[in-house]
Amino acid sequence: MSDVTDTTHDASTRPITSRRDPRYEVVMYRHVGVEGAHTLDYYRSHGGYEAARKALSQMSPSQVIDEVKASKLRGRGGAGFPTGVKWSFMPPVDGRQRLLVVNADESEPGSFKDRYIMEDDPHQLIEGMIIGCYAIQATKGMVYIRGEYVKGYERLVGAIREARQAGLLGRNVLGTDVEVDITVHRGAGAYICGEETALMNSLEGLRGNPRLKPPFPAQAGVYGLPTTINNVTTMTSVVHIVSRGADWFASMGTEDSKGTKLYQVSGPVERPGVYELPMGATFRELIYDLAGGPKEPAKGFFPGGSSTPPLPWTDEYLDLPMTYDAMAKSGSMLGTGGVIVIPREKDIVSAMYNVVRFYAHESCGKCTPCREGIATWLPKMYQKLLAGLGTREDLSLIEDMVRNNRGTAFCPLADACAMPVQASFKWFRDEYEYIVDNGKPMYTKSDWWQA
Amino acid sequence: MVELDTIPPFFVDKRELVDEILGRYPEYGRRSAVMPLLWEVQRAERHISEARINEIAEILDIHPTEVKGVVSFYSEYHGEPVGTYHLQVCATLSCSLAGSDQLYDHLVDELGIVNGETDHEGRFSIQKVECLGSCGTGPVLQVNDIYYERVGRSRCDSLLEALKRDEMPEAWRERGGDNEGESKAAFLRNGAGGGEGGAE
Numbered sequence: 001m002s003d004v005t006d007t008t009h010d011a012s013t014r015p016i017t018s019r020r021d022p023r024y025e026v027v028m029y030r031h032v033g034v035e036g037a038h039t040l041d042y043y044r045s046h047g048g049y050e051a052a053r054k055a056l057s058q059m060s061p062s063q064v065i066d067e068v069k070a071s072k073l074r075g076r077g078g079a080g081f082p083t084g085v086k087w088s089f090m091p092p093v094d095g096r097q098r099l100l101v102v103n104a105d106e107s108e109p110g111s112f113k114d115r116y117i118m119e120d121d122p123h124q125l126i127e128g129m130i131i132g133c134y135a136i137q138a139t140k141g142m143v144y145i146r147g148e149y150v151k152g153y154e155r156l157v158g159a160i161r162e163a164r165q166a167g168l169l170g171r172n173v174l175g176t177d178v179e180v181d182i183t184v185h186r187g188a189g190a191y192i193c194g195e196e197t198a199l200m201n202s203l204e205g206l207r208g209n210p211r212l213k214p215p216f217p218a219q220a221g222v223y224g225l226p227t228t229i230n231n232v233t234t235m236t237s238v239v240h241i242v243s244r245g246a247d248w249f250a251s252m253g254t255e256d257s258k259g260t261k262l263y264q265v266s267g268p269v270e271r272p273g274v275y276e277l278p279m280g281a282t283f284r285e286l287i288y289d290l291a292g293g294p295k296e297p298a299k300g301f302f303p304g305g306s307s308t309p310p311l312p313w314t315d316e317y318l319d320l321p322m323t324y325d326a327m328a329k330s331g332s333m334l335g336t337g338g339v340i341v342i343p344r345e346k347d348i349v350s351a352m353y354n355v356v357r358f359y360a361h362e363s364c365g366k367c368t369p370c371r372e373g374i375a376t377w378l379p380k381m382y383q384k385l386l387a388g389l390g391t392r393e394d395l396s397l398i399e400d401m402v403r404n405n406r407g408t409a410f411c412p413l414a415d416a417c418a419m420p421v422q423a424s425f426k427w428f429r430d431e432y433e434y435i436v437d438n439g440k441p442m443y444t445k446s447d448w449w450q451a
Numbered sequence: 452m453v454e455l456d457t458i459p460p461f462f463v464d465k466r467e468l469v470d471e472i473l474g475r476y477p478e479y480g481r482r483s484a485v486m487p488l489l490w491e492v493q494r495a496e497r498h499i500s501e502a503r504i505n506e507i508a509e510i511l512d513i514h515p516t517e518v519k520g521v522v523s524f525y526s527e528y529h530g531e532p533v534g535t536y537h538l539q540v541c542a543t544l545s546c547s548l549a550g551s552d553q554l555y556d557h558l559v560d561e562l563g564i565v566n567g568e569t570d571h572e573g574r575f576s577i578q579k580v581e582c583l584g585s586c587g588t589g590p591v592l593q594v595n596d597i598y599y600e601r602v603g604r605s606r607c608d609s610l611l612e613a614l615k616r617d618e619m620p621e622a623w624r625e626r627g628g629d630n631e632g633e634s635k636a637a638f639l640r641n642g643a644g645g646g647e648g649g650a651e
Contacts, residue, residue: 026629029629029630032629032630033626033629033630033631097477106584107581107582107584108582109543109544109545109581109582109586110544110545110582110586111584111586112584112585112586112587114584115584115585116630120630146584147490147525147527148527148539148580148583148584148593149584150596150597151596151598151622183475183476185475185483185486185487186486186487186490187486187525188486188489188490188525188526188527188528189525189526189527189528189580190524190525190526191581191582202486203483204480204482204483205480205482205483205484205485205486205511205521206482206520206521207520207521207524208524208525222480223477223479223480264586264587264628265587265628266545266548266586266587266589267545267548268548268549271627271628272586272587272588272627272628273587273626273627273628273629273630273631274587274627274629274630275628275629276629290628291628302544306543306544338586340544340545340548340586342548343548346548351544354542354543354544354547355544357542358543358544358581358582361581362581364524446552447550447553448547448548448549448550448552448553449549449550449553449554449557449590449603449604450549450550450603450604451603451604451605
């Protein structure tokens with residue numbers, strides 16, 4: 001592995017950080033969108049379940065964990081916690097049921113990578129879960145899928161049925177004595193259930209309010225049992241890490257951010273969609289080379305879903321490498337990799353009201369800072385601004401409120417709203433000042449509907 | 452509580468279904484079945500009535516208030532019946548940038564109902580919803596379980612016309628980027644070299 005961090009710039013050992021690098025291959029989305037790719041026949045005829053076979057027949061559970069640790073894979077749900085380390089937090093086997101839960105509640109605005117995996121390539125997720133269950137020695141996997149993803153739910157349930165019949169799930173997976181079975185649980189419309197402790201409550205048949213941490217899920221998770229919770233594309237990454245090896249994965253990206261990752265581009269660009277790139281590629285490569293660039297002048301972008309602080313449309317930020325470290329240094333976050341392009345003509349106050357309204361709607365009401373600040377006062381303040389009734393004092397009040405919301409709420413939802421609001425003041429203060437001084441927005445375009 | 456006497460129980464002739472749902476969860480996690488049971492009711496009756504809340508509470512051996520607490524938490528369970536065609540308009544940022552605000556206004560004009568309402572005949576209802584995970588293919592309109600993506604003006608009208616004729620078109624599954632399939636991915640892989648762009 002030492003060669004991948006070599007700085008001699010020898011082309012053969014330099015880490016892959018661009019999709020233009022001829023060594024780079026799309027792996028997770030290779031078959032997504034291909035007709036019939038969701039069937040077991042298709043999946044197996046393209047090498048499917050060979051990684052699970054390799055893990056179960058040639059590796060011990062701890063070897064799988066070591067391989068994932070060596071790959072330096074970090075959780076793809078947004079927080080970026082090292083996956084292998086998370087797996088090793090599971091307590092020693094003590095006879096209790098152990099659980100692997102996959103978070104498929106994908107609800108962060110701007111994120112839509114998991115939906116296509118479950119609709120078009122559900123066996124890839126199942127294979128990742130078999131490997132994950134084996135590594136943490138769990139016999140039960142559960143997928144928490146958001147209620148709106150009916151197609152994905154049906155495809156996933158169908159694929160699990162196929163896998164059971166083919167002996168890929170059940171008591172003797174692939175003819176070994178390993179037992180794994182998977183249950184799919186549908187949500188019913190609640191962003192907060194993507195937060196792992198709220199997800200566990202929802203899975204248990206309770207309201208989706210977050211729980212206090214600690215205890216962490218590995219100590220006391222679903223039903224109080226040892227539980228590991230991973231994102232959909234964390235699981236699909238594991239398939240290829242086992243198949244191709246940790247060195248292959250770690251040959252892409254930078255020191256702190258390894259491997260291949262799925263990004264999404266939405267907003268007014270030529271080719272919106274999901275794109276798979278090596279970590280360390282730039283926003284410019286994603287937005288211009290792959291997504292075709294903006295269709296109209298842009299002034300900023302959310303780098304990784306609407307909860308990540310937006311950045312201005314300048315060379316400095318477009319040329320940032322998409323890594324956990326570089327994004328943290330920029331004052332934002334990599335998040336889910338869901339880039340939302342903000343066109344110049346969209347008034348920032350109106351755009352941010354949309355974001356604020358989302359978090360206000362999705363606040364669970366459990367704690368006071370979020371319920372009163374994010375869910376009640378903040379949308380009202382934005383409504384006042386947009387009605388042309390705002391004052392400079394109102395701007396100070398909004399800034400004061402979101403500053404006090406930072407770090408004071410029970411779970412990260414309040415921060416997820418407060419941080420983008422703060423960033424919008426940092427980069428686009430002129431638009432806020434314009435609307436309070438003039439009683440109307442700087443940009444007045446309101447009809448975005450196409451023929 | 453009058454309706455308890457007037458409508459027949461929902462699950463009484465669905466023992467197999469109930470057992471299958473309960474069987475998905477361990478016995479100590481019996482309560483986990485509350486959401487799938489609610490989904491069965493919601494799908495069949497387009498809302499969750501007091502009577503069904505009581506039935507589910509009885510099946511799970513919990514208090515009806517606990518079931519009601521779950522129903523009220525999630526935006527996809529409805530206390531009042533929604534229409535035969537329940538139109539869910541994504542209102543969140545990416546769809547808004549693709550015209551979902553105008554799409555919503557248009558539906559209001561065409562159907563004479565607003566967010567949260569069902570028409571007199573019980574045919575149409577409208578709900579503004581938050582991000583449906585279709586950000587690259589917005590605006591998205593979810594009718595019952597089906598996603599209709601990139602619903603521009605003319606497509607919106609043709610969809611409404613079809614629904615008014617009681618025809619539900621196949622899902623409009625739009626694609627973009629690497630999910631357009633392997634050939635597209637290969638094209639982008641090979642063709643990605645040239646198009647270096649600048650800011651603005």
